[in-house]
Amino acid sequence: MSDLTVSPIRFGRILLTGAAGHLGREMRPRLKACCDRLRLSDLEPMAPATDGEEVIVADLADRAAVLALLEGVDAVVHLGGVSTEQSWERIAAANIHGAVNLYEAARRHGVRRIVFASSNHVTGFYRQDQVISPRDPVRPDGFYGLSKAFGEDLAQLYWDRFGLETVSVRIGSAFAAPKDRRMLATWMSFDDTERLFMAALTAPVVGHSIVYGLSDNATAWWDNTPARHLGYRPQDSSEVFRAEVEARQPVLDREDPAVIHQGGAFVRTGPFFEEA
Ligand SMILES: NC(=O)c1ccc[n+]([C@@H]2O[C@H](COP(=O)([O-])OP(=O)(O)OC[C@H]3O[C@@H](n4cnc5c(N)ncnc54)[C@H](O)[C@@H]3O)[C@@H](O)[C@H]2O)c1
Numbered sequence: 001m002s003d004l005t006v007s008p009i010r011f012g013r014i015l016l017t018g019a020a021g022h023l024g025r026e027m028r029p030r031l032k033a034c035c036d037r038l039r040l041s042d043l044e045p046m047a048p049a050t051d052g053e054e055v056i057v058a059d060l061a062d063r064a065a066v067l068a069l070l071e072g073v074d075a076v077v078h079l080g081g082v083s084t085e086q087s088w089e090r091i092a093a094a095n096i097h098g099a100v101n102l103y104e105a106a107r108r109h110g111v112r113r114i115v116f117a118s119s120n121h122v123t124g125f126y127r128q129d130q131v132i133s134p135r136d137p138v139r140p141d142g143f144y145g146l147s148k149a150f151g152e153d154l155a156q157l158y159w160d161r162f163g164l165e166t167v168s169v170r171i172g173s174a175f176a177a178p179k180d181r182r183m184l185a186t187w188m189s190f191d192d193t194e195r196l197f198m199a200a201l202t203a204p205v206v207g208h209s210i211v212y213g214l215s216d217n218a219t220a221w222w223d224n225t226p227a228r229h230l231g232y233r234p235q236d237s238s239e240v241f242r243a244e245v246e247a248r249q250p251v252l253d254r255e256d257p258a259v260i261h262q263g264g265a266f267v268r269t270g271p272f273f274e275e276a
């Protein structure tokens with residue numbers, strides 16, 4: 001765990017959605033260290049609440065449940081939702097209707113700020129020989145990326161109309177280690193993820209800011225200059241994994257759309273629909 005967990009900055013109640021998920025389980029103890037009460041929510045069961053925690057099972061698609069979930073919350077780290085290319089119906093329920101339910105409940109309860117787990121798949125159809133910034137137009141690589149682009153537009157609407165602040169974090173690949181050559185560029189360590197979430201929660205003025213979530217990797221496709229005001233300074237780099245990753249994947253098929261585009265295999269996955 002990084003030094004940031006002993007930051008003197010403290011919150012009242014933070015809501016962490018997607019708490020049963022891969023990143024939610026990693027972030028749970030780290031967020032716990034910076035707030036008085038941490039409310040954890042997911043569709044799936046979570047580890048029982050410890051001191052200072054509240055655990056609430058809720059479906060983001062259930063408007064009434066989400067309205068109750070946001071009561072008494074100061075800030076949200078919104079990780080909940082479908083996190084891969086799945087059927088349009090599943091994506092729409094969690095990432096479209098669920099996002100609207102979350103933002104509307106947050107507005108009604110006077111929540112100040114949301115850190116939204118967006119995704120690099122919002123711009124997955126840019127090529128790997130392009131360096132882009134959060135100001136470039138979106139180019140989603142599937143329904144999943146499209147749903148995250150919707151989430152970002154929703155955040156912009158709730159900032160413009162209601163003054164509810166959001167930092168949309170277009171997370172690259174937040175895993176313990178990069179799994180393939182692509183992730184040498186997209187990887188973000190868990191410690192850097194914590195640093196970025198803390199920067200997003202504590203920067204004094206954010207409006208609706210968009211930032212890419214990556215470590216200080218030698219190879220990078222994303223220029224975060226427009227998000228410098230957040231003060232995020234990654235400390236880790238995928239470079240330490242390069243030799244091992246390249247040895248595991250020595251040959252790349254440069255005709256493969258997944259090798260050409262930033263979104264990797266997502267650019268040729270789906271579209272999926274539920275059977276009638
Ligand atoms: N891990 C990454 O590299 C990465 C990269 C880009 C974006 N993200 C985003 O970050 C977030 C967390 O990612 P993760 O890797 O932990 O994904 P994950 O799939 O492990 O976790 C997502 C959680 O959301 C929950 N969820 C799904 N539908 C729900 C619903 N209708 N109501 C309530 N909860 C629901 C799931 O049960 C799951 O526990 C996701 O929003 C994902 O899109 C992650």
Ligand SMILES: O=C(O)[C@H]1O[C@@H](O)[C@H](O)[C@@H](O)[C@@H]1O
Pocket residue numbers: 083084118119120121171172173174186263
């Ligand atoms: O692009 C990536 O590596 C990651 O993108 C995220 O949006 C997905 O949730 C995750 O499953 C992918 O591994």
